[in-house]
Amino acid sequence: MAATISDIARKAGVSLATVSRVINKSPAVSDKSKKKVESAIKELNYIPSAYARGLSRNQSNIIGVIVPEISNPFFSEVIDGISSVADRQGLNVLLFNTDENIEKEARAMRILQEYRIRGLIITPVTGNNEYDKKYVEMFENMNLPIVLVDRNIKNSNFDGVYFDDKAALYKITSLLIENGHKDIALLAGNPNHVIAQKRIEGYQDAFEAADIKPYPQNILAGDFTIESAYQLTKHLILTHRIPTAFIGMTNMLSMGCLKALSEFNIAIPEEVAFIGYDRLAMHDILHLNLTLVEKDAVDMGRKAAGLLIDKINGKSTSSNRFILMPELLMRGSEKYPLRNPNERTFTEK
Structure with a gap:
């Protein structure tokens, strides 16, 4: 069984309060008591609880990160960027995945509050009804930097960091x-999501500017x-004329579309053109010379x-937003x- 601070106190012959002060690096402890406690901690191989320490200080060295799809390489790279900066600042990252589920998102936020996190980075779940006052208040009531x-x-x-999806x-x-x-x-993904709406608007605006009506x-x-x-994609191929071009609005959507095209x-680019939004390592591994929109997800995380x-450090009090422009990689597709x-x-396969 793991040692507790009560075990440390008994071993060192001091009070629980003294053990707590030593663990939390309080100066209000004599050198003699400090040495006793540190010796007991070493002998009993005690590992302090970050959770308990956060409760005692009403603050931890943890930042929360909530993403909707941890299996998506884009969000993995965002997390990598966040972690690289957090590590340099001596902050730990506590990560949650919502699977695009608003109940899971709310539960993750409650747990993070219990850990007395210093701040939160989140890609919020979005949809038809989530943008009411109650949804915004759920974030505001956390009373911490977001x-x-x-x-x-x-x-x-x-505050936020976004790509100019519409452009x-x-x-x-x-x-x-x-x-x-x-x-x-x-x-197009889920058209109820704001991110999808912006991208669909960009698609439609391009047709309008060219004075062409999209199907x-x-x-x-x-x-x-x-x-x-x-x-x-399969349904379109089997029930309509095949378009001359496809756009995959996310890396996951691109993969699904490419799978269907390959199956048939x-x-x-001999029979259809294709442009993907978000780069995937798979494209390079399979030597797919696809024209792609590349978003620097690691930089976004940083x-x-x-x-x-x-x-967190009080260096910024106003709202700050970065709007990033993805890079277009032209490869002929x-x-x-x-x-x-x-x-x-x-025919159906």
Whole structure:
């Protein structure tokens, strides 16, 4: 059984309060008592509880991080950036995954409050009804520094780091139109999410600027999973004309779309064009020469952690927001296809 501070107190012959002061590095302890306690801690191999220490100080050296999809490489890289900055500041990271579930998000926030965290970095769950006053108050009632990552919360004034998703989708849709495409499918994820709404707006604005009407069936709405994108792409191939180009609005959606295209042996860029939003290591490993929008997720994490630490240290009192522009990597998959896949017959596999 692990040693407790009561065991330390008995071994050192001092009070519990003295042990607590030594653990919390309080100067109000004599050198003699301090040596007794430190000797007992070493002999009993006692490991102090960060949770208990946080309660006694009403503050810990922990920052909370909440993400919606820890398996997504994008968020893994964001966490890497956050951790690199936190480590240099002597802060520990307590991580929670919500699976895009608002109840799990609320539970994670309650647990983090119990740990007396110094601040919170969060990519919030978003949807139809979450942006009411009660949802915003849930964050405000934490009474600690909060930095949002990748997704904003309407009607709030929190610090945040975001990519200009609308401008990025406008840019890549315009690029496809410039290459002769008018029939462009967008794997759109959940259209109730603000991040999806911004990207869909960018897609639609590019068509409007070119005075072209997009086909309604080409906005493929579901959720943000690989399976959703896979099924939506398959359905489009089997029930409609195949567009000349596809846009994967996230790395997961790109993977699902590419899986379906591969299953039907539809070649990129010979038969369809493709642009992905977010880079994946898989693209390089499989030597897929895809035109991609690359977001520096590690840098986003670093910037979010820097904002949070400034808030914690009182260096920033106003609301600060970084709007980052992703980089477009041109690799040729945006070109107009050489042959028409609609001349082939496709059946369910």
